[in-house]
Amino acid sequence: MTASNPTRVALIQMSCSPDTQTNLDKAVSRVREAALAGAKLICLPELFRAQYFCQREDHALFATAESIPGPSTAALSEVVREHNLVVIASLFERRAPGLYHNTAAILDYASEKPDNIASIYRKMHIPDDPLYYEKFYFTPGDLGFHAQKTSAGPIGTLVCWDQWYPEGARITALKGAETLFFPTAIGWHPSEKAEFGERQYDAWQTIQRAHAIANGVFVCAINRVGHEWGDVTHNGAEMPGPGEHTPENGIQFWGGSFIADPFGRVIAKASHDEEEILYADLDSAEVETTRQHWPFLRDRRIDAYGGITSRFLD
Numbered sequence: 001m002t003a004s005n006p007t008r009v010a011l012i013q014m015s016c017s018p019d020t021q022t023n024l025d026k027a028v029s030r031v032r033e034a035a036l037a038g039a040k041l042i043c044l045p046e047l048f049r050a051q052y053f054c055q056r057e058d059h060a061l062f063a064t065a066e067s068i069p070g071p072s073t074a075a076l077s078e079v080v081r082e083h084n085l086v087v088i089a090s091l092f093e094r095r096a097p098g099l100y101h102n103t104a105a106i107l108d109y110a111s112e113k114p115d116n117i118a119s120i121y122r123k124m125h126i127p128d129d130p131l132y133y134e135k136f137y138f139t140p141g142d143l144g145f146h147a148q149k150t151s152a153g154p155i156g157t158l159v160c161w162d163q164w165y166p167e168g169a170r171i172t173a174l175k176g177a178e179t180l181f182f183p184t185a186i187g188w189h190p191s192e193k194a195e196f197g198e199r200q201y202d203a204w205q206t207i208q209r210a211h212a213i214a215n216g217v218f219v220c221a222i223n224r225v226g227h228e229w230g231d232v233t234h235n236g237a238e239m240p241g242p243g244e245h246t247p248e249n250g251i252q253f254w255g256g257s258f259i260a261d262p263f264g265r266v267i268a269k270a271s272h273d274e275e276e277i278l279y280a281d282l283d284s285a286e287v288e289t290t291r292q293h294w295p296f297l298r299d300r301r302i303d304a305y306g307g308i309t310s311r312f313l314d
Contacts, residue, residue, distance in 0.1 A: 006281040006282055006283040007040050007041055007152050007153060007281070007282050007283075007284075008037075008038045008039045008040055008041070008279060008280070008281050008282075009039060009040075009041045009042070009043075009179070009218075009220060009259065009279065009280050009281075009282055010034035010037070010039035010041070010042045010043070010277050010278065010279050011042075011043050011220055011221075011222040011257045011259065011270070011277070011278040012027065012030045012031065012034065012042065012043065012044050012045065012048075012222065012277055013045065013222060013223060013224065013225060013255055013257045013270045013274075013275060013276050013277070013278060014026060014027070014030060014044075014045065014048065014224060014225070014275050015224060015225050015226035015253075015275055016048060016049075016050060016051050016052070016224055016226065016228065017051070018050075018051055018231035018232055018233045018238075019233045019234075020049045020050050020064060020232065020233065020234045020235075021235075023048055023049050023050065024048075024049055024071070024072055024075055027044050027048050027049075027076070027089075028075050028076060028078075028079055030044075030277060031044070031076065031079050031085070031087055032079050032082075032083070033277065034277050034279075035079065035082075035083035035085055036083075037277070037279065039085075039277075039279065040084070040085060040086065040151075040152045041085075041086045041150075041152040041153070041155070041179075041282075042085060042086070042087045042088070043087075043088040043181045043183060043220060043222045044087070044088065044089050044090060044183060044222070045090065045183055045184060045185060045222050045223055045224040045257075046090045046102070046159055046160050046183040046184050046185040046224075047090055047091070047092055047102065047185055048089075048090060048183075048224070049064070049072060049091065049092070050064055050092070050232050050234070051228040051229070051230050051231050051232060052185045052224075052228055052230055052251060052253075053137075053230050053232050053239075054131075054132055054133050054134045054136070054137060054230070055131045055132075055133070055228075055229065055230035055242060055250065055251060056133065056230055056242050057133050057136040058239070058240060060239050060240055061137070061232060061239055062094075062100065062137070063234060063235075063237075063239070064092055064232055064234045064239070065092040065093060065094035065100050066091065066092065066093070066094055067093070067094055067095075068091060068093050068103060068105055068117065068120060069114045069115040069117060070091075072089060072091055073089065073091075073105055073107060073115035073116075073117060074115055076089055076107055076115075077107055077115040077116045077117075080107045080108070080109045080116050081109050081116060083109075084109045084151070085107075085108075085109055086106065086107065086108045086109070086118075086150045086151060086152040086155075087106075087107045088104055088105070088106055088107075088155075088157055088181050088183060089104065089105045089107060090102070090103070090104045090105075090159060090183035091103050091104070091105060092137070093120075093122070095139075099139055100137055100138055100139060101122040101123065101138055101139055101141060102122070102123035102126070102134065102137075102138040102141075102159055102160075103120050103121065103122045103123070103141075104120065104121045104123075104157045104159055104181075104183055105117050105119075105120050106118045106119050106120070106121075106148050106150065106155070106157060108150045108151055108152075109151065110150070110151040118148055118150060119146070119148045120143070121141065121143060121145075121146065121156075121157045121158070121159070122139075122140075122141030122142060122143050123138065123140070123141050123158075123159040123160070123161070123162060124140060124141040124144075124145065124158075124162055124168060125140075125161040125162050125164070125165055125168070126138050126139075126140050126161065127160075127161045130189070131189065131250075131251055134161070144171075145158070145168050145171040145172045145175065146172065146175055147172055147173075147175040147176040147177035148177075149176070153178060153179065153284055154176045154177050154178050154179075155177055155178070155179045155180070155181060156172035156173070156175070156177030156179070156180050156181070157180075157181045157182075157183070158172065158180065158181070158182055159182065159183055159184075160182065160183065160184045160185060160186060162182070163182045163184065163204070163207060163208050163211075163221065164207055166207075166210070166211065166214065167308065169211035169214070169215060169217075169219075170211075170214070170215060173215035173216075173217050173297075174297075177217060178217055178218065178284055178287045179217060179218040179219075179220060179282060180211060180212075180215075180217055180218070180219050180220070181220045181222070182208060182219070182220065182221045182222070183222055184221055184222060184223040184224075184257075185223065185224055185253065186204065186223060186253065186254065187223075187224075187228075187251040187252050187253035187254045188200065188251070188252045188254055189251065189252075190227075190247055190248050190249070190250070190251075190252050191248050193252065197254070200254075201254055201256055201272075204221075204256075205221075205256070205258060205266070208221050208258075208260065209260045209264040209265075209266070210264065212260040212261065212262055212263070212264045213262070213263065213264040213294075214296060215262075215296070215297075216262045216287055216290045216291040216294065216296065216297065217262055217287060218259065218260065218261060218262060218282050218286075218287070219259070219260045220258075220259050220280075221257060221258055221259075222257045222278075223253060223254065223255055223256060223257050224253045224255070225253050225254075225255040225271075225272070225273055225274065225275060226252075226253055227247075227250055227251070227252045227253075228250055228251055228253065229241075229242050229243075229245050229249065229250040230242045230250070254272050255270055255271055255272045255273060255274070256269065256270060256271075256272050257269070257270040257278050258270065258278070259278065259280045259282075261282075261286060261290075262286055262287055262290035262291070263290060267280055268280040
């Protein structure tokens with residue numbers, strides 16, 4: 001990204017059906033639509049190929065994992081090359097027998113690697129909450145936090161649960177990222193929405209806007225929409241279902257994807273219940289200007305932060 005030529009970013013807020021191929025086809029179609037609207041840097045939501053299967057612990061669902069490079073990156077790389085794009089794709093990675101990660105692949109048309117994969121990021125923070133049983137499926141990432149220089153500028157990718165941790169955003173920014181992307185799958189437990197829903201979404205947005213302010217970067221948070229029960233049909237085979245579907249169970253994904261500037265201002269926001277493509281034109285000059293006026297990186301007391309690497313300071 002340069003001051004004279006802002007980069008158009010697109011966030012693909014989509015719903016996910018039980019069928020993994022249908023979801024991949026939709027993702028490819030939406031990426032192409034965003035490209036035709038001028039986007040050069042496009043991000044898909046977390047684990048977009050399936051309904052959010054981590055609502056239950058089921059060994060059969062490991063069959064939906066794929067290698068990287070693999071079928072999803074191959075399909076997306078065609079559009080990446082066709083339109084000179086950078087695309088962030090969040091995937092269920094099969095690294096080796098019995099070893100799986102929640103991984104975001106950055107595809108860049110300028111990369112000559114297989115499927116134009118410039119780099120991958122493996123989710124570092126893995127939750128284990130009711131209906132979010134990710135520790136059953138995913139090994140914590142072992143690549144650390146990193147920034148990637150792309151044809152659309154220096155970016156960093158973290159994934160969902162990572163968004164609650166200022167350390168991850170800070171390190172990624174210190175490594176040179178000027179825009180942070182957070183592919184996400186987060187929603188309300190329907191029985192809790194009336195009491196806690198508004199404050200939960202507000203906290204989610206606020207913590208990420210704080211990352212933008214503290215680091216002087218753009219933040220792009222992309223979520224899915226729709227009510228899901230974790231149904232999955234893969235390669236024509238229906239995986240075991242989660243049981244009865246009622247309005248009171250499953251997860252109602254809250255959408256609300258947004259883009260914040262380096263002052264933390266929300267410059268684009270999607271609805272809570274509709275599929276849409278969210279656009280914004282980002283100018284890297286804003287990062288430079290913001291950091292000049294709010295020199296938080298300059299004034300960090302790096303000599304005094306040793307305690308941050310301890311679990312707790314008893």
